[in-house]
Amino acid sequence: MDIALKVWRQKNSQTPGKMVDYKLSDISPDMSFLEMFDVLNEDLSHKGEEPVAFDHDCREGICGSCSMYINGRPHGPQTGTTTCQLHMRSFNDGDTIVVEPWRARAFPVLKDLIVDRDAFDRIVQAGGYVSVNTGSAPDANEILIPREVADEAMDAAQCIGCGACVAACKNASAMLFVAAKVSHLAVLPQGQAEHQLRAERMVAQMDAEGFGACSFTGACSVECPKSISLDHIARLNREYLGAKLASNNA
Amino acid sequence: MSWVTTTLSSTLGRKVVMSLTGLFLCSFLIVHLVGNLQLFKGDEGRAFNEYSYFMTHNPIIKTISYLLYSSIIVHALMALVLTRHNQASRPVKYAYAKPEANSPWTSRNMGILGTIILVFIIIHMRTFWYTMHFGPVVLNGETITAGSIPQVTYDGEPIKDLYAVTVFAFSYLWYVALYVVSMIALSFHLVHGFQSGFQTLGLRHKKYSPLIEFLGTYGFGIVIPALFAAMPVYIYLKAHHILF
Ligand code: HEM
Numbered sequence: 293m294d295i296a297l298k299v300w301r302q303k304n305s306q307t308p309g310k311m312v313d314y315k316l317s318d319i320s321p322d323m324s325f326l327e328m329f330d331v332l333n334e335d336l337s338h339k340g341e342e343p344v345a346f347d348h349d350c351r352e353g354i355c356g357s358c359s360m361y362i363n364g365r366p367h368g369p370q371t372g373t374t375t376c377q378l379h380m381r382s383f384n385d386g387d388t389i390v391v392e393p394w395r396a397r398a399f400p401v402l403k404d405l406i407v408d409r410d411a412f413d414r415i416v417q418a419g420g421y422v423s424v425n426t427g428s429a430p431d432a433n434e435i436l437i438p439r440e441v442a443d444e445a446m447d448a449a450q451c452i453g454c455g456a457c458v459a460a461c462k463n464a465s466a467m468l469f470v471a472a473k474v475s476h477l478a479v480l481p482q483g484q485a486e487h488q489l490r491a492e493r494m495v496a497q498m499d500a501e502g503f504g505a506c507s508f509t510g511a512c513s514v515e516c517p518k519s520i521s522l523d524h525i526a527r528l529n530r531e532y533l534g535a536k537l538a539s540n541n542a
Numbered sequence: 543m544s545w546v547t548t549t550l551s552s553t554l555g556r557k558v559v560m561s562l563t564g565l566f567l568c569s570f571l572i573v574h575l576v577g578n579l580q581l582f583k584g585d586e587g588r589a590f591n592e593y594s595y596f597m598t599h600n601p602i603i604k605t606i607s608y609l610l611y612s613s614i615i616v617h618a619l620m621a622l623v624l625t626r627h628n629q630a631s632r633p634v635k636y637a638y639a640k641p642e643a644n645s646p647w648t649s650r651n652m653g654i655l656g657t658i659i660l661v662f663i664i665i666h667m668r669t670f671w672y673t674m675h676f677g678p679v680v681l682n683g684e685t686i687t688a689g690s691i692p693q694v695t696y697d698g699e700p701i702k703d704l705y706a707v708t709v710f711a712f713s714y715l716w717y718v719a720l721y722v723v724s725m726i727a728l729s730f731h732l733v734h735g736f737q738s739g740f741q742t743l744g745l746r747h748k749k750y751s752p753l754i755e756f757l758g759t760y761g762f763g764i765v766i767p768a769l770f771a772a773m774p775v776y777i778y779l780k781a782h783h784i785l786f
């Protein structure tokens with residue numbers, strides 16, 4: 293296949309960037325989108341130009357690092373997949389593909405397509421955990437959890453922290469991510485002790501990072517590679533409001 | 543900061559304010575609609591005038607009306623605060639975005655739709671509410687009434703003839719068109735807004751969410767705006783002896 297690319301190039305967070313055109317030929321439809329970028333970068337290296345910087349790690353849809361805004365959508369035209377799981381057969385011969393980094397105040401561009409997603413880590417550090425005393429591992433069946441509850445928790449726990457929800461949202465809101473992180477602990481007995489403080493602290497951190505508010509457009513859930521449901525955002529709203537009305541925290 | 547100010551300065555707390563004021567306005571729409579349906583009675587406006595008299599003189603209704611005015615103001619101000627915050631959350635826009643692939647148009651344009659509704663509310667209040675309370679109104683360079691709003695007498699009791707003001711206002715085609723366009727904006731605002739208001743409060747469950755979706759789409763999205771829009775159209779056609 294012949295492909296024309298328009299890629300965002302930016303030297304570092306201080307320098308303004310711009311879209312740059314590239315042409316590639318003999319691209320196999322079986323290549324993944326990232327492999328196509330590997331070919332581009334090899335070309336660029338041979339020509340003595342700086343390769344395009346992009347995040348990637350597992351290349352099998354589990355690490356969440358391969359952030360690319362492709363043809364107007366996070367992770368490209370397919371739903372339920374990451375960029376590394378997207379294949380060139382999803383495009384046509386002769387297509388022009390526009391590739392940009394995630395755009396959000398809370399995700400500053402570091403270089404080319406790489407953005408700084410530390411804001412997500414800081415939100416999780418604010419309360420996305422269960423405090424336990426270290427020691428020997430607890431017995432697996434000590435706390436019995438009904439199947440439905442475990443499933444609901446697992447649906448939320450699938451979140452890989454990729455940031456596609458923020459990238460897709462017109463408000464650059466991180467509500468789906470925060471909802472997933474609050475929800476998977478809120479439904480489990482282990483998460484009960486800290487559930488009020490967790491919701492309050494994580495929302496406060498989300499706001500402090502400069503993410504937008506939720507307008508319930510549903511774009512996040514459609515673009516989420518793990519198809520995390522808007523039900524979790526409703527639960528986050530309940531957790532937060534309930535905590536504000538009932539907790540003893542400031 | 544107290545817990546109240548912390549909550550109200552969070553994005554979630556601000557959305558709760560949007561939701562509560564918005565849903566309160568939705569409940570008001572039903573009352574307003576039922577009352578105004580009296581316009582369709584072929585009684586030269588008697589039922590409508592008596593309803594207007596009741597609404598402006600009943601102390602409970604008067605108290606609720608202040609809640610209503612403040613809801614509109616708070617809803618609009620909070621919309622401004624949230625919209626500005628949301629825009630600031632993405633300082634650099636995408637060169638090429640395809641939002642129609644993942645979200646409905648209405649959900650992405652609540653601010654524009656709301657602004658149309660706000661302009662409508664101001665014009666609407668000027669024509670009817672202001673006239674009812676403070677007297678004559680000048681429409682299109684012509685004064686509707688000289689000095690004061692006309693009176694009618696039912697069973698020996700004189701009351702203000704708001705029906706005459708209504709018929710006069712809706713005899714202008716541009717004024718009718720303004721109402722119809724505004725009701726389309728209201729429809730789009732509520733198709734998304736009604737459902738979103740419940741989501742914001744965390745009220746989402748497979749037991750009742752389908753009902754909320756149904757009411758939002760058909761009730762608040764179609765039936766209510768359509769009936770409101772039918773009033774000026776009906777009166778215009780009647781005033782010009784077309785159809786009725
Ligand atoms: C006065 C002019 C108005 C403006 C400027 C306005 C603006 C807005 C905006 C921007 C939103 C979306 C908030 C967001 O995306 O987070 C919204 C939501 C909403 N609006 Fe309005 N609106 C207006 C009038 C109305 C009226 C008259 C009604 C009802 C009859 C209404 C009902 C709602 C509801 C139910 C919501 C959903 C709240 C939520 O998402 O939690 N609005 N409005």
Ligand code: SF4
Nearest residue numbers: 451452454455457516
């Ligand atoms: S909620 Fe979905 S889109 Fe958002 S970070 Fe988690 S996996 Fe990615």
Ligand code: FES
Nearest residue numbers: 351355356358376
């Ligand atoms: S590289 Fe790990 S999810 Fe794509």
